[in-house]
Amino acid sequence: MDSIERIAGLLREASFAVALTGAGSSTGSGIPDFRSPATGLWTKVDPMKAASIDAFLEDPVEFWSFYRHRLGSLDSASPNPAHYALARLEKAGFVKALVTQNIDRLHRRAGSQNIAEVHGSIETGVCLSCGKEYTHSYMVEALAEPEGVPRCVCGRVIKPGVIFFGEGLPEEEYGLAVSWSQRADLMLVAGSSLVVWPVAGLPGITLRSGGKLVIMTASETPYDDQATVRDGGRIEETLPRLADLLGA
Ligand SMILES: [Zn+2]
Numbered sequence: 001m002d003s004i005e006r007i008a009g010l011l012r013e014a015s016f017a018v019a020l021t022g023a024g025s026s027t028g029s030g031i032p033d034f035r036s037p038a039t040g041l042w043t044k045v046d047p048m049k050a051a052s053i054d055a056f057l058e059d060p061v062e063f064w065s066f067y068r069h070r071l072g073s074l075d076s077a078s079p080n081p082a083h084y085a086l087a088r089l090e091k092a093g094f095v096k097a098l099v100t101q102n103i104d105r106l107h108r109r110a111g112s113q114n115i116a117e118v119h120g121s122i123e124t125g126v127c128l129s130c131g132k133e134y135t136h137s138y139m140v141e142a143l144a145e146p147e148g149v150p151r152c153v154c155g156r157v158i159k160p161g162v163i164f165f166g167e168g169l170p171e172e173e174y175g176l177a178v179s180w181s182q183r184a185d186l187m188l189v190a191g192s193s194l195v196v197w198p199v200a201g202l203p204g205i206t207l208r209s210g211g212k213l214v215i216m217t218a219s220e221t222p223y224d225d226q227a228t229v230r231d232g233g234r235i236e237e238t239l240p241r242l243a244d245l246l247g248a
Helices: 003-013 053-058 060-076 081-091 106-110 136-144 171-183 199-208 235-245
Strands: 017-021 097-100 115-117 120-126 133-135 159-162 186-190 212-216 229-231
Touching: 003 186, 003 212, 003 229, 003 235, 017 081, 017 171, 017 199, 053 060, 060 120, 060 136, 060 159, 081 097, 081 106, 081 235, 097 171, 115 171, 120 136, 133 136, 171 199, 186 199, 199 212, 212 235
Parallel strands: 017 097, 017 186, 097 115, 186 212, 212 229
Antiparallel strands: 120 133, 120 159
C-alpha cells in the first residue's frame, strides 16, 4: 500500500477530518509563496514591509499602488486540481471542514464551503475608522479608475480584509479553526510547511486531543515525526488521486 492509499484508509475511518492548507495549495494556480525565495513579485518588494499594517497606516494610497497588482494577480488566478479535490472530499463527507491560511478565495471558488480563512480574504474590505465593510467588486471598481483607491463613504481609504503582518488574527475565524482542530480525529495538512504561527499550532491541538495527523506537503514541517502518514508528492496530483480512491 502506498502513502495515498493509506491516507484514503484513514479518511474512511475518520468521523471528523479537517483539512489545513497553506501557500503550497495555491502555487499550482500560479500564486507565488512569498516565503519561498526569488519568486515573481516578491523579488522586487519586501512583503514584510509592503503588506504590513504599519505600511498601510503610514500611507494607504502608496499601499494600494502596490496592492492593486497583488489583487489583480489573485483575481486572474484559477483554482487548481488540489482545490477541486478538497472540495470533492468535502462534498462526499470525507472532509468536514477546511482551515486555510490563503487569502485568495480559491478554495471557495472551487466549491469548498465549510471554511475558516484564518488570515482573512480579499473577499471584503473594511474601513478602520467606522468599521463599514465593502465588497470585493467595490474595491475592484475603485481601482479601475486612473490612480483610484477604494475609499469609505467617510473618506478613509479602505483596507483589504486580509490580515497583514503586525495584525492579530480574526477572532471568529481563528476560534472556529481551534475548535475544529480540537474536535478532529484526523487533520490533513496539504501544502503548508506549518511554520507561520499561530496556525502552525493547530496540528498540535489535534494531536493533544487524540487525533491523527497526515501531512501532504513537499517541504519539511516541524510535525513530520508525529504524522501517521507523510507524503511529499505534488498535491495537484496526489489530492485528486486521493479523491478518486475514495470515489469522492
Ligand atoms: Zn469609514
